[in-house]
Amino acid sequence: MEFGWSGEQEQGYESARRFGRELGPPPAPGDAAAWRQRWSRCAGFGLQALQVPAAYGGLGMDVRSAVRVLEGLGHGCSDSGLLMALGAQIWSVGAPLAAFGSEPQRRRWLPTLAAGTAIGAFALTEPGSGSDVFHLRTRAIADGAGFRLEGEKIFITNAPVADLFLVLAATAPEAGYFGLTAFVLPRDCPGLEVGPELSKMGLESSPMAALRLSGVWVPPAAVLGEVGGGGAVLMHTLEWERGCLLAPALGTIDRLLQASTTYTRARKQFGRPVVEFEAVAALLAEVRLRLELSRLLLYEFAWRKDQGLAAGLHASMVKLYLSESLRRAAEIALHLHGASGYLRELEFERIWRDAMASSLYSGTTEMQLNLIADSLLRAPARKEEAAG
Numbered sequence: 001m002e003f004g005w006s007g008e009q010e011q012g013y014e015s016a017r018r019f020g021r022e023l024g025p026p027p028a029p030g031d032a033a034a035w036r037q038r039w040s041r042c043a044g045f046g047l048q049a050l051q052v053p054a055a056y057g058g059l060g061m062d063v064r065s066a067v068r069v070l071e072g073l074g075h076g077c078s079d080s081g082l083l084m085a086l087g088a089q090i091w092s093v094g095a096p097l098a099a100f101g102s103e104p105q106r107r108r109w110l111p112t113l114a115a116g117t118a119i120g121a122f123a124l125t126e127p128g129s130g131s132d133v134f135h136l137r138t139r140a141i142a143d144g145a146g147f148r149l150e151g152e153k154i155f156i157t158n159a160p161v162a163d164l165f166l167v168l169a170a171t172a173p174e175a176g177y178f179g180l181t182a183f184v185l186p187r188d189c190p191g192l193e194v195g196p197e198l199s200k201m202g203l204e205s206s207p208m209a210a211l212r213l214s215g216v217w218v219p220p221a222a223v224l225g226e227v228g229g230g231g232a233v234l235m236h237t238l239e240w241e242r243g244c245l246l247a248p249a250l251g252t253i254d255r256l257l258q259a260s261t262t263y264t265r266a267r268k269q270f271g272r273p274v275v276e277f278e279a280v281a282a283l284l285a286e287v288r289l290r291l292e293l294s295r296l297l298l299y300e301f302a303w304r305k306d307q308g309l310a311a312g313l314h315a316s317m318v319k320l321y322l323s324e325s326l327r328r329a330a331e332i333a334l335h336l337h338g339a340s341g342y343l344r345e346l347e348f349e350r351i352w353r354d355a356m357a358s359s360l361y362s363g364t365t366e367m368q369l370n371l372i373a374d375s376l377l378r379a380p381a382r383k384e385e386a387a388g
């Protein structure tokens, strides 16, 4: 694996960092006009187009270059909610549409997603089905030439503003993985109702709502991939999400570490900069180590994707380690700034609240641990182990 960055990749990182700084902190909660304007600015910069193939109006960037751009963005931009909303579209809607979409589906949606004129949401979770994704209650029942969808989705990022929904439903509930089908639903489908925006602990600029599907009839052309192929769409989508959704967090951790280092070098107590106390320095060292390990995991994931190698296990490791490191880095930054870190005028308490969600969405930490352990249990015993 190559560890260096090309001049172009470094330029991508730097310009995204500058752009992120210009964006500044999140707008006031509920300021929909400001949110839209920021979404359009991001599209003007090319963020929504990063992974959309060039044939459909995107930049078709390789994965390593794209995550490096997002890392730069996360360093400059302290609006973690906007970063989450962008990531949810890029990895959970754009990526599966590009991989599984029919030509008409791609032509209809990818150019507008890339241009920022359409917004996408990925609707998997339900009130009764969170981690247990293969036991969905939303049904797609064959009806005439098409399907009728009935069910409820919850915690859907971008739902309040989305123009299209990628919805997972069961076409053959008894078949589990092989009984799922993915559908592409425009917002104006009769019977599709978006609930009021949900009020969250953090990520306030990442709009979220529930979705009710009451007899939503769709033609076969709304199926993404194949009937019964929803399990494959889901696994593909989760791999991208887990591997790349937190790419901006690398930059955020770096920014938190720099701020904490600067502050603890300047802040004097007992006649010395507090960084000279070992207990303080050890916290900084922990964040530094977490940052480097998170980088290695994410860059390897991106490299594997660029090489066309299997990356499901790596996606779980990135998701687990990066989310837990973001939470820890945010807590340490807040703590090392003393009582001022607890004030709303600094970003630390907000970043901490935002970070708490990262170990929940896209599969919780416990689910990633299960998947990582599962890969060990399923693997054939290595020679030396078999030999006892």
Ligand SMILES: Cc1cc2nc3c(=O)[nH]c(=O)nc-3n(C[C@H](O)[C@H](O)[C@H](O)COP(=O)(O)OP(=O)(O)OC[C@H]3O[C@@H](n4cnc5c(N)ncnc54)[C@H](O)[C@@H]3O)c2cc1C
Residues within 6 Å of the ligand: 088, 121, 122, 123, 124, 125, 129, 130, 131, 132, 154, 155, 156, 157, 158, 203, 208, 357, 360, 361, 362, 363, 364, 365, 366, 367, 370
């Ligand atoms: C900010 C945010 C954005 C989100 N965006 C989206 C979105 O865009 N689209 C979407 O579909 N969903 C979205 N979600 C939902 C998210 O994917 C789910 O919350 C997540 O999968 C967990 O499901 P749950 O909340 O129902 O928890 P549950 O599955 O009920 O889990 C509850 C607890 O039990 C633990 N647990 C459950 N099963 C196991 C097990 N087998 N082993 C060990 N521990 C277990 C979990 O780790 C957790 O701590 C979002 C969530 C958040 C917080």
